[in-house]
């Protein structure tokens with residue numbers, strides 16, 4: 220693939236010899252760990268296979284040992300030993316990342332954070348939580364206090380909050396609150412540095428950007444302080460339209476309707492609705508849809524907007540009861556964001572996808588241009604979000620994959636026409652970023668927090684360890 224680096228071996232990290240492995244195991248003492256091959260394989264992989272490109276490159280990548288810290292003291296002990304022996308450390312949440320974020324490229328320790336899942340404290344509008352907390356469990360716990368997470372990935376039912384902050388970007392809720400990187404969405408992160416004598420750092424406010432979407436290359440997050448949103452009673456609603464242009468216009472108008480409280484606005488073009496299991500039985504054939512989550516008290520304004528745009532509500536249920544019992548139909552958010560791609564891949568294995576940001580000034584015109592150019596090769600799926608204070612049309616369009624060259628051509632055409640692509644078919648931070656570089660605060664912080672380059676080596680391509 221053009222501009223794609225070969226798998227990178229960090230200069231400092233080296234293959235773990237049998238002697239070092241024994242020293243490591245001895246030094247771990249009673250900290251839970253496993254070298255069982257099937258467990259190591261399971262914990263080495265994530266949803267990297269979403270991309271046919273990553274699927275061929277990352278399938279054989281493995282760590283050497285899975286270590287499961289019970290608390291922060293365990294994390295410090297593990298990291299100190301790894302720095303001493305120069306063993307790579309790849310932190311892992313639930314392993315739902317889909318660009319191979321959690322796949323170790325240079326072996327070593329997989330630091331599985333799943334046991335660190337306590338809520339440290341809550342205040343009105345704020346929660347302090349350990350990084351391994353599953354987001355569904357967190358929402359359930361804080362809902363009782365009248366609050367909920369501002370945003371979550373569509374993998375809320377399986378992903379950890381630490382993995383979302385370190386490996387994700389935004390999702391359900393982003394149409395109102397923006398993305399994780401927007402100032403004010405992460406209050407603080409408690410981070411352990413990777414050194415012989417690890418330090419505990421409290422990164423507050425903007426400082427926390429150093430670990431946001433850095434794939435665990437800039438420190439190990441043990442706790443997060445996250446601002447919350449008022450917990451509304453939500454409705455899961457689908458509106459159908461005669462033509463995708465109308466669906467997209469409605470989606471944009473809804474995103475811009477600040478007085479309608481909402482959490483999700485997802486325009487999806489036919490035939491994608493036919494790929495959505497169980498929900499498809501309730502959707503009209505051949506129609507384009509917009510999947511929405513609307514606060515119940517806003518349903519009047521929402522209905523008026525639907526009528527003004529000539530849409531038809533074809534599905535409307537209480538979102539909470541579906542999340543509590545997803546046996547008949549899934550919560551609507553599990554048909555959106557990257558779940559849309561997952562459902563399509565289950566119907567036709569040749570599907571993969573793109574991640575794009577359409578230009579603000581004429582986004583729907585450019586969407587239409589791409590539909591006319593690529594037609595059925597890239598069925599359209601949009602997510603309306605706020606980003607940097609503006610409503611942005613974000614594309615997660617499906618792609619019928621044929622060759623890497625063709626995929627490169629499709630990406631190049633989008634970029635040449637003003638569509639920024641966050642490439643999901645690469646594993647380095649640089650290649651995945653629309654600007655093709657790591658934010659300066661992350662590369663500077665990396666030298667400070669991981670001077671030996673042991674954290675998830677190979678993911679920050681531009682980094683060269685000073686200490687080495």
Ligand SMILES: Cc1cc2nc3c(=O)[nH]c(=O)nc-3n(C[C@H](O)[C@H](O)[C@H](O)COP(=O)(O)OP(=O)(O)OC[C@H]3O[C@@H](n4cnc5c(N)ncnc54)[C@H](O)[C@@H]3O)c2cc1C
Nearest residue numbers: 312313314315316373379381382383386387388435440557
């Ligand atoms: C079906 C599907 C839908 C998805 N939808 C979305 C979506 O809507 N929005 C979105 O942003 N993403 C989405 N993703 C990607 C992913 O699910 C989310 O980003 C999720 O939050 C990752 O959480 P995780 O616990 O699985 O993290 P993992 O996959 O385990 O880790 C992600 C990255 O974070 C690092 N990491 C994990 N924990 C820590 C820690 N404590 N300290 C430092 N680094 C750490 C890992 O090394 C890795 O690089 C989706 C993926 C799939 C497969």
